[in-house]
Amino acid sequence: MANLVTTIGTALQSGHRRYGWAAAALVGALLIVLPPAVLGIYGQRQLIVIAVYTLIVSGLNISFGYGGELALGQVAMFAAGAYVSAVLADHGHKDILLALVASVVAAGVIGVVSGVPGLRLSHWSLALTSFFVVLLVPKVLSLFKEQTGGLLGMSTTFEPTIFGRTLGFTGFFCFALGVTVVWMAIFRNLILSRFGDELRVLRESPLLASSLGLSVFRVRISAYLLGSLPAGAAGCLIAYLNGFVSPDGFRFDLAVALLAAAVVGGSDSIYGAIIGSALLVLGPLQASGAATYSVLVYGLFLLVIGVVFSGGIAGLLRLGLRRLAGSTSTPLGVSAEAAAADFSEHSIPGERLEVRGVTKSFGGVRALNDVTLSAAPGQVTALIGANGAGKTTLLNAISGFVAMDQGEVQLGQERLDGRPPYRIARSGVRRTYQTPLIPQSMTALEVVTSGRLGSAGAGKLAAILRLPSFWRARRADLDAGYGALAFAGQATIATTDARSLPLGTRRLLEVVRAMAGEPRLILLDEPAAGLDEEGLEELGRLIRRASDAGGTVILVEHNIGFVLGLADHVHVLELGRVIASGTPDHVRAHPDVIASYLGRRGAAGADTETVGS
Numbered sequence: 075m076a077n078l079v080t081t082i083g084t085a086l087q088s089g090h091r092r093y094g095w096a097a098a099a100l101v102g103a104l105l106i107v108l109p110p111a112v113l114g115i116y117g118q119r120q121l122i123v124i125a126v127y128t129l130i131v132s133g134l135n136i137s138f139g140y141g142g143e144l145a146l147g148q149v150a151m152f153a154a155g156a157y158v159s160a161v162l163a164d165h166g167h168k169d170i171l172l173a174l175v176a177s178v179v180a181a182g183v184i185g186v187v188s189g190v191p192g193l194r195l196s197h198w199s200l201a202l203t204s205f206f207v208v209l210l211v212p213k214v215l216s217l218f219k220e221q222t223g224g225l226l227g228m229s230t231t232f233e234p235t236i237f238g239r240t241l242g243f244t245g246f247f248c249f250a251l252g253v254t255v256v257w258m259a260i261f262r263n264l265i266l267s268r269f270g271d272e273l274r275v276l277r278e279s280p281l282l283a284s285s286l287g288l289s290v291f292r293v294r295i296s297a298y299l300l301g302s303l304p305a306g307a308a309g310c311l312i313a314y315l316n317g318f319v320s321p322d323g324f325r326f327d328l329a330v331a332l333l334a335a336a337v338v339g340g341s342d343s344i345y346g347a348i349i350g351s352a353l354l355v356l357g358p359l360q361a362s363g364a365a366t367y368s369v370l371v372y373g374l375f376l377l378v379i380g381v382v383f384s385g386g387i388a389g390l391l392r393l394g395l396r397r398l399a400g401s402t403s404t405p406l407g408v409s410a411e412a413a414a415a416d417f418s419e420h421s422i423p424g425e426r427l428e429v430r431g432v433t434k435s436f437g438g439v440r441a442l443n444d445v446t447l448s449a450a451p452g453q454v455t456a457l458i459g460a461n462g463a464g465k466t467t468l469l470n471a472i473s474g475f476v477a478m479d480q481g482e483v484q485l486g487q488e489r490l491d492g493r494p495p496y497r498i499a500r501s502g503v504r505r506t507y508q509t510p511l512i513p514q515s516m517t518a519l520e521v522v523t524s525g526r527l528g529s530a531g532a533g534k535l536a537a538i539l540r541l542p543s544f545w546r547a548r549r550a551d552l553d554a555g556y557g558a559l560a561f562a563g564q565a566t567i568a569t570t571d572a573r574s575l576p577l578g579t580r581r582l583l584e585v586v587r588a589m590a591g592e593p594r595l596i597l598l599d600e601p602a603a604g605l606d607e608e609g610l611e612e613l614g615r616l617i618r619r620a621s622d623a624g625g626t627v628i629l630v631e632h633n634i635g636f637v638l639g640l641a642d643h644v645h646v647l648e649l650g651r652v653i654a655s656g657t658p659d660h661v662r663a664h665p666d667v668i669a670s671y672l673g674r675r676g677a678a679g680a681d682t683e684t685v686g687s
């Protein structure tokens with residue numbers, strides 16, 4: 075019996091990804107072709123409103139749910155779409171396709187105008203600018219009273235035509251649902267492509283996104299802009315549905331209600347927008363009287379859902395399917411051995427790193443003082459030193475997260491200093507962090523393939539249309555990711571939720587992610603922190619294999635026994651200066667190092683000593 079349940083669960087879970095789109099398209103098609111008499115005019119209207127909210131909420135989910143940016147401006151874009159369609163209809167342009175395109179363009183313009191300033195600034199700025207944009211809607215409409223009817227709104231003759239033929243209500247119903255189905259297909263294809271992974275990486279940490287080679291600003295603005303487009307389409311549909319537009323339809327309450335619908339449905343799920351919107355339209359708040367308290371009730375909803383089940387209803391369904399499916403399977407139908415062999419043949423293209431005269435001060439603290447050192451391909455180069463010696467600052471200076479005051483960094487023939495972090499990452503610098511940065515709701519395989527996000531891949535259009543170039547790039551990403559996992563002996567965790575893995579495995583995963591991105595330089599910041607003996611051994615083996623495969627590895631670590639047993643070359647930092655460099659034996663015996671750092675036990679052999687942490 076348990077087996078049967080697991081089989082059904084697995085089929086549903088894998089079917090959800092592979093054929094979920096087909097099921098959704100089928101439901102959409104059925105609704106469209108359903109005889110009007112079955113639903114009746116009221117039922118059709120309700121479905122159109124659900125479709126309208128689905129468009130807006132799914133747009134919100136791109137930047138908010140997947141990208142982690144709180145943005146409320148969708149209502150302003152919704153208003154822009156509605157008013158553009160209304161004004162066009164008022165001027166006798168009744169072609170609904172024309173109105174749809176114009177509404178989408180208008181929403182895009184509002185998206186760029188309101189998004190760019192917010193996104194250029196800090197994380198909360200977008201929430202604030204988009205909040206103000208929504209508050210401004212009635213004011214702007216009153217400014218253009220002649221054209222928009224001001225606060226009273228405007229009604230006009232909405233008789234949609236398409237290519238010169240009048241649509242009628244049922245035709246409009248089919249059009250509205252058709253637009254929503256097409257958008258949901260676009261949305262799904264975007265989310266299940268590199269773009270979806272970029273958003274999830276961004277939500278986890280902009281720092282991580284930059285160090286994987288992504289321009290944080292570009293990802294944020296693409297998400298906000300793409301999310302604004304369906305809101306414009308929704309505006310067009312609501313104008314034609316109601317035959318009337320007024321500022322009352324685009325108030326701040328609606329922004330809160332849509333946010334609640336996103337969270338309740340599941341803001342980081344593809345079909346959560348449909349669930350949330352259906353609840354918004356058909357749910358208990360539609361009862362007379364309840365609407366008065368809608369902001370309060372939606373606010374409470376947000377709080378409760380946020381605390382109790384953050385993935386929303388879609389998240390609960392996903393969890394249920396996962397539980398039913400039980401253990402995970404190997405993806406791609408590739409054997410671990412074959413993938414590992416492929417990956418080891420594909421060596422790591424390490425380059426020589428030269429750091430010359432790097433100096434960095436934070437106020438009165440000189441974190442790096444004229445640091446000159448190098449690291450060779452095929453070797454593990456360790457940086458050791460007590461707390462505050464400047465090790466992390468040096469990694470940050472090499473990877474561009476800290477602007478150095480003086481000095482040069484050269485990788486192979488390429489100068490890295492002066493470039494932004496994402497460009498340095500694109501030059502092949504990959505790093506790990508003291509606290510593993512593993513994005514939410516990603517499998518181990520997805521985490522590893524995200525190491526390739528900064529490299530050339532298929533574009534968004536290829537992803538939306540699922541062109542052959544998309545499938546080729548996807549196959550290459552999956553092969554490289556799976557190969558890297560198998561190379562590290564971790565193929566069995568490929569489909570496991572990466573966040574649920576133990577600390578040691580998450581640390582390994584970070585190293586594997588760094589290896590999957592064809593790195594010319596790998597920077598490891600305290601990868602052994604918190605690991606037990608077994609974890610240390612496994613990590614040591616992996617780092618050694620990465621350098622044997624040609625990688626240039628720089629290891630910052632406090633566990634001296636681990637470092638001296640693994641490194642080919644060691645640089646010792648003290649108060650921002652290099653005080654010794656050489657082989658582990660040379661460093662172990664160096665009088666300055668013994669005096670200031672290793673102490674008497676170091677001279678005798680510091681195999682298990684952890685210094686400075």
Ligand SMILES: Nc1ncnc2c1ncn2[C@@H]1O[C@H](COP(=O)(O)OP(=O)(O)OP(=O)(O)O)[C@@H](O)[C@H]1O
Binds near residue numbers: 441460466
């Ligand atoms: N952003 C910052 N602002 C101000 N001071 C900083 C900043 N980053 C580092 N420092 C200072 O620079 C010095 C070097 O710090 P750094 O973190 O590089 O040392 P570390 O060797 O990596 O230490 P640990 O082993 O504890 O991580 C310390 O005195 C630290 O307080």
